[in-house]
Amino acid sequence: MSITVSHISKSYGKVTALKDISFDVKKGELFGLIGPDGAGKTTLFRILTTLLFADEGTATVAGYDLVNDYKKIRSHVGYMPGRFSLYQDLTVEENLNFFATIFGTTIEENYDLIKEIYVQIEPFKTRRAGKLSGGMKQKLALSCALIHKPKVLFLDEPTTGVDPVSRKEFWEMLKRLQQKGITILVSTPYMDEAALCDRIALIQDGKILEIDTPEAIVKHYPKKIYDVRSDHMYKLILDLNAFQHKHSVYPFGEFVHYTDTREAFNTAELENYLKEKGHQNIIIKPTKTTIEDTFMELAK
Amino acid sequence: MKTILFIIQKEFKQIFRNKGMLPIIFVLPLLQLVILSNAATFEIKNIKFSYVDRDHSTTSRALIKKFNASTYFNVLQAFPSQAIANEAMLQGKVDVVLEIPKYFERNLQKEKHTKLGITINAIDGAAAGVENVYVTQILQQFNKKLATKLMQPTDVKNRPKSIESIPLFWYNETLNYKTFMVPGILVLLVTMITLFLSGMNIVREKEIGTLEQINVTPIKKYQFIIGKLFPFWVIGFGLLTIGLILGKVIFNVPIIGSLPLIYFYTGIYLFVILGMGFFISNFTDTQQQAMFIAWFFVVIFILMSGLFTPIESMPQWAQQITELNPVKYFVQVMRMVMLKGASFTDILPQILKTATYAIVMNGLAVWSYKKTN
Numbered sequence A: 001m002s003i004t005v006s007h008i009s010k011s012y013g014k015v016t017a018l019k020d021i022s023f024d025v026k027k028g029e030l031f032g033l034i035g036p037d038g039a040g041k042t043t044l045f046r047i048l049t050t051l052l053f054a055d056e057g058t059a060t061v062a063g064y065d066l067v068n069d070y071k072k073i074r075s076h077v078g079y080m081p082g083r084f085s086l087y088q089d090l091t092v093e094e095n096l097n098f099f100a101t102i103f104g105t106t107i108e109e110n111y112d113l114i115k116e117i118y119v120q121i122e123p124f125k126t127r128r129a130g131k132l133s134g135g136m137k138q139k140l141a142l143s144c145a146l147i148h149k150p151k152v153l154f155l156d157e158p159t160t161g162v163d164p165v166s167r168k169e170f171w172e173m174l175k176r177l178q179q180k181g182i183t184i185l186v187s188t189p190y191m192d193e194a195a196l197c198d199r200i201a202l203i204q205d206g207k208i209l210e211i212d213t214p215e216a217i218v219k220h221y222p223k224k225i226y227d228v229r230s231d232h233m234y235k236l237i238l239d240l241n242a243f244q245h246k247h248s249v250y251p252f253g254e255f256v257h258y259t260d261t262r263e264a265f266n267t268a269e270l271e272n273y274l275k276e277k278g279h280q281n282i283i284i285k286p287t288k289t290t291i292e293d294t295f296m297e298l299a300k
Numbered sequence B: 001m002k003t004i005l006f007i008i009q010k011e012f013k014q015i016f017r018n019k020g021m022l023p024i025i026f027v028l029p030l031l032q033l034v035i036l037s038n039a040a041t042f043e044i045k046n047i048k049f050s051y052v053d054r055d056h057s058t059t060s061r062a063l064i065k066k067f068n069a070s071t072y073f074n075v076l077q078a079f080p081s082q083a084i085a086n087e088a089m090l091q092g093k094v095d096v097v098l099e100i101p102k103y104f105e106r107n108l109q110k111e112k113h114t115k116l117g118i119t120i121n122a123i124d125g126a127a128a129g130v131e132n133v134y135v136t137q138i139l140q141q142f143n144k145k146l147a148t149k150l151m152q153p154t155d156v157k158n159r160p161k162s163i164e165s166i167p168l169f170w171y172n173e174t175l176n177y178k179t180f181m182v183p184g185i186l187v188l189l190v191t192m193i194t195l196f197l198s199g200m201n202i203v204r205e206k207e208i209g210t211l212e213q214i215n216v217t218p219i220k221k222y223q224f225i226i227g228k229l230f231p232f233w234v235i236g237f238g239l240l241t242i243g244l245i246l247g248k249v250i251f252n253v254p255i256i257g258s259l260p261l262i263y264f265y266t267g268i269y270l271f272v273i274l275g276m277g278f279f280i281s282n283f284t285d286t287q288q289q290a291m292f293i294a295w296f297f298v299v300i301f302i303l304m305s306g307l308f309t310p311i312e313s314m315p316q317w318a319q320q321i322t323e324l325n326p327v328k329y330f331v332q333v334m335r336m337v338m339l340k341g342a343s344f345t346d347i348l349p350q351i352l353k354t355a356t357y358a359i360v361m362n363g364l365a366v367w368s369y370k371k372t373n
Helices: A041-048 A070-076 A092-102 A111-124 A134-146 A164-179 A214-219 A233-242 A267-276 A291-299 B002-017 B021-039 B058-069 B082-090 B104-111 B125-150 B153-158 B177-208 B210-215 B221-251 B259-282 B287-303 B316-322 B326-340 B348-368
Strands: A003-012 A015-025 A030-034 A056-061 A077-080 A152-156 A183-188 A199-204 A207-212 A225-229 A246-252 A255-260 A283-287 B047-053 B073-078 B096-100 B117-120
Touching: A003 A041, A015 A041, A015 A056, A015 A199, A015 A207, A030 A164, A041 A056, A041 A152, A041 A183, A070 A077, A077 A134, A092 A111, A092 A134, A092 B002, A111 A134, A111 A164, A134 A152, A134 A164, A164 A183, A199 A214, A199 A291, A207 A214, A207 A291, A214 A291, A225 A233, A225 A267, A233 A246, A233 A255, A233 A267, A246 A291, A255 A283, A267 A283, B002 B021, B002 B221, B021 B177, B021 B221, B047 B058, B047 B082, B058 B073, B058 B096, B058 B104, B058 B125, B082 B096, B082 B117, B096 B125, B117 B125, B177 B210, B177 B221, B177 B259, B177 B287, B177 B326, B221 B259, B221 B348, B259 B287, B259 B326, B259 B348, B287 B326, B326 B348
Parallel strands: A030 A183, A030 A199, A077 A152, A152 A183, B047 B073, B047 B096
Antiparallel strands: A003 A015, A003 A056, A199 A207, A225 A255, A225 A283, A246 A255, B096 B117
């Protein structure tokens, strides 16, 4: 096991940030913490990277105890905080050199590991970090977190505020790092990214709702979901919510995701209901369950 | 060791890349040195002087002439009556009014005795005191001359013996105010700049989030602290050096004592200030907070340092508080070594107190710096 967390709790005064969290991450696994803002993801990261003490519970990272061996953990983990936190007034190369030195290594020594990422920003190595674009900053931050060849990599919302192309690239990079045997714990508020993880933990209000592979989590969803749309989306949501057999109604892109309380649900019935309400161009069709649907259902 | 060197190198790079910071570190303090040393003076000059002459005699005119000749007084005008003179003082047009009574000359000659009325604006008590001394000096000189003039040959035998004191002003013979102020203001600048910079520096890493990143690394507490503070130690010396050169070149301030001794003491003193800055930054989350707290201490330290007002004239409780003021010791040492040529043993008490202070302050700072929170 690369990370084991058992019964971790943490509160700030009266606010409970984490409540009895337990999970394991296997070596070389890409594990995702999926949850909305304020769910406690960052607190958990700060505890696991030895920046914060947990009120209760124990955990090990890379085989070391969180409290007794915190010094060893610091040499073996890479941490990329949610906010870009490198020296804006140092150049790309100086930042990388700085982190290499304080980890007691050099860029050359671990160049293999960061090569793929670093070559993309190497043309700008004399540019100050503050002047880089968002995607490049993120690549630099990842390079800095990897420079000492960590066994476990913690990425706290690495793709928040990054454009879709860079996000996609970033996840491809993570997949390749995973192949090199690095355990990765990544948090994200984006449900679509969850599908790219080996396993995910859905977390809300400091509690873990469910832990499983993305496919399994989706299969757990008990209902059949229908995509519904018409000309008046806002009115549609109101009318669907007013429908006597509705189970859940959530806007989802250009459709509304609708589930019915009954096993035997006939789409024609709903269509007639909506027509009565004056909707036109009605489409009702079954659709695939996503992690977001599952999350919404669990978080209900 | 390599890590420390690398952090120091990084700090210097950041300081010298910060285009807004460099002038603040080096140019502004030196401007202050030049301006303050010239402006912050207790010498009272250009006193607005006026008079009411009711006598209109040769003697009264001679007395006014005396005031006219003095560089301290600006004889503005004669008022016809005391009431008008009082009105002018109320409006702040004059500081000192001399009233020469009627029969001034006659009384002097006949009775060898007369009285003069002097009114001084005493809103600034210290200044009024100094003005009083100046007026008295001029009157005494005038009196002496007059006495000789009025003396009859028969009086010579009975001439009263008088005691005259001739003061010698040691260590600052010409009573040059700048000689006294420049070492003090230099202390002020070195203290202010190093305290602000060190206080804000670590908070800045907190603000931009790099501290969190660094805390996850295996870097040792002492490596980080030394690496962070050493550059400001060097900058403190840099400021002292430039200040001493300017003091010598522009103000011709004597440096009688040994320069290495000044640097040796400054080295210890800077530890106190850096420790203090570091301590402040451990308890603050933003540069703004750090700045306010640093200001609070700097103002108290400076006003209670004996730089502008003598510690001896403070109330007893305040004098005891100044024992805790590192700036006081630095001001004392600078003045003692630069102006009196004090030796190592002379300033040993100050060295010991400052060194103790440095150990306590840095101990507290290291103790309060936590990599976890």
